[in-house]
Amino acid sequence: MVDERIVELLNKEIDGVILPAERVILEEYRATNPEVEVMAAELRAVASALADVGQVEAPSTLKGRVMRQLNLQPRQQVPLADRLLSPVWEFFRGASGVRLAYAFSLGLVAGIALFALYIGSRDQQTFQPTDATGALILGSSAGRVEVGPVVPISSGQIKGAIGTQFTNTLTILNIKLTSPGALHAQVTFDPSVLTVRAIQRGSEGETGLAAHGNTVEIQSSGNDDYTIYFLRKSPAPGPVRVALFAANDLVFERNITVSQPVQ
Amino acid sequence: MIEQGDGDLVQQTLRGNREAFGKLVERYQKPVFNVALRMLRDDADAEDVAQAAFIRAYQKLDTFDRAQKFYSWMYRIVVNEALNLIKQRDRFERFKEGTGEEVADAADQEKEAGAEQEVRDQQVQEGLMELRVDHRAVIVLKHFEGLSYAEISEILEIPEKTVKSRLFTARTVLRNVLARKGIGRHG
Numbered sequence: 292m293v294d295e296r297i298v299e300l301l302n303k304e305i306d307g308v309i310l311p312a313e314r315v316i317l318e319e320y321r322a323t324n325p326e327v328e329v330m331a332a333e334l335r336a337v338a339s340a341l342a343d344v345g346q347v348e349a350p351s352t353l354k355g356r357v358m359r360q361l362n363l364q365p366r367q368q369v370p371l372a373d374r375l376l377s378p379v380w381e382f383f384r385g386a387s388g389v390r391l392a393y394a395f396s397l398g399l400v401a402g403i404a405l406f407a408l409y410i411g412s413r414d415q416q417t418f419q420p421t422d423a424t425g426a427l428i429l430g431s432s433a434g435r436v437e438v439g440p441v442v443p444i445s446s447g448q449i450k451g452a453i454g455t456q457f458t459n460t461l462t463i464l465n466i467k468l469t470s471p472g473a474l475h476a477q478v479t480f481d482p483s484v485l486t487v488r489a490i491q492r493g494s495e496g497e498t499g500l501a502a503h504g505n506t507v508e509i510q511s512s513g514n515d516d517y518t519i520y521f522l523r524k525s526p527a528p529g530p531v532r533v534a535l536f537a538a539n540d541l542v543f544e545r546n547i548t549v550s551q552p553v554q
Numbered sequence: 555m556i557e558q559g560d561g562d563l564v565q566q567t568l569r570g571n572r573e574a575f576g577k578l579v580e581r582y583q584k585p586v587f588n589v590a591l592r593m594l595r596d597d598a599d600a601e602d603v604a605q606a607a608f609i610r611a612y613q614k615l616d617t618f619d620r621a622q623k624f625y626s627w628m629y630r631i632v633v634n635e636a637l638n639l640i641k642q643r644d645r646f647e648r649f650k651e652g653t654g655e656e657v658a659d660a661a662d663q664e665k666e667a668g669a670e671q672e673v674r675d676q677q678v679q680e681g682l683m684e685l686r687v688d689h690r691a692v693i694v695l696k697h698f699e700g701l702s703y704a705e706i707s708e709i710l711e712i713p714e715k716t717v718k719s720r721l722f723t724a725r726t727v728l729r730n731v732l733a734r735k736g737i738g739r740h741g
Binding site for chain 1: 572576579580583587591601604605608609612675678679693697698703718722733737
């Protein structure tokens with residue numbers, strides 16, 4: 292078992308930050324403990340294996356994806372304080388102590404005066420997925436659940452809503468229904484883009500329902516809450532059609548195009 | 555032609571010039587993508603995370619402290635985005651089980667990786683994936699991005715002492731993992 296302090300010195304040696312005095316200690320220890328050399332060789336092999344893994348080029352599509360998504364964002368409002376103070380900041384940057392003192396005083400006065408405006412303008416920068424074109428636009432913030440727009444259901448006494456959520460790989464539709472009678476819900480989708488992973492009823496867990504071909508059929512007693520988890524196979528638009536039937540009559544229909552502003 | 559500094563490009567972006575931000579993306583897309591790739595292994599996930607990191611940077615650019623280095627700030631964002639995805643993936647993993655898609659993907663990758671170096675790269679990447687995510691992050695920043703203890707400390711917002719202890723522990727764990735795969739075993 293190699294002493295913890297020696298392990299630290301071995302690591303520092305690999306990182307090239309070992310001090311001369313520490314090197315002396317390490318060498319002395321090494322001379323009398325052959326297992327240290329074995330460990331050193333193994334750690335060097337790890338570092339070497341990591342160093343041999345080359346950097347890969349970023350995908351050629353990445354910059355385009357970023358810039359396209361920026362174009363979908365609401366225009367960024369530059370904080371007023373920033374706009375006004377920017378030339379002043381540029382002027383005073385790197386200047387002498389006296390000028391910096393002027394800059395500080397000026398900044399303090401201007402900062403207090405513009406604080407309220409700054410806070411106000413910050414609020415306008417929050418990005419929300421929009422439904423401006425009739426398509427649900429993915430926020431595409433990988434790793435988090437983005438909440439999309441809610442599509443209301445209203446047809447006579449039938450009320451409800453289709454809620455939408457997204458992760459970077461899943462599209463989730465939550466259909467809430469309130470109806471005086473039984474309903475038949477039919478959800479159709481493009482199977483080349485979407486795969487149904489699970490269908491959940493309320494908070495009871497999975498229903499055992501599955502898609503047949505490109506359709507999910509749900510028989511609802513009238514008051515129900517179903518959540519369908521779709522796994523997206525590609526970022527291409529994945530249209531989903533939600534239709535509700537009461538006694539074979541179509542009472543509600545909505546095409547939802549789930550698109551991701553990439554590629 | 556004199557290359558514009560990061561600070562100038564940030565300033566121009568804040569004044570509404572999106573092309574200036576495009577230049578920052580061009581400048582840092584490779585390291586940002588590589589950090590994401592080493593944290594996540596999957597190319598598509600890495601591209602998504604890199605994209606999300608740049609979008610987040612753009613949205614939060616007014617909070618960027620100009621006394622900081624832009625690349626340190628970008629690294630912090632991409633590491634956090636990658637960690638978020640890992641947590642989120644754990645949460646939704648049960649909905650993806652049993653598809654067989656992952657197995658097929660892995661088999662395809664293995665087939666494609668004919669060259670010895672590619673196989674070794676894959677083994678190293680698999681080894682990385684066996685590390686705890688906080689250990690993986692320090693290994694990626696140290697070995698793939700060549701950052702100092704101080705820079706890693708700033709990016710991960712942990713003391714330098716913690717950076718060292720995580721790095722040393724991670725290397726020891728990785729040594730054992732790689733040895734199992736036949737890489738670097740001595741004695």
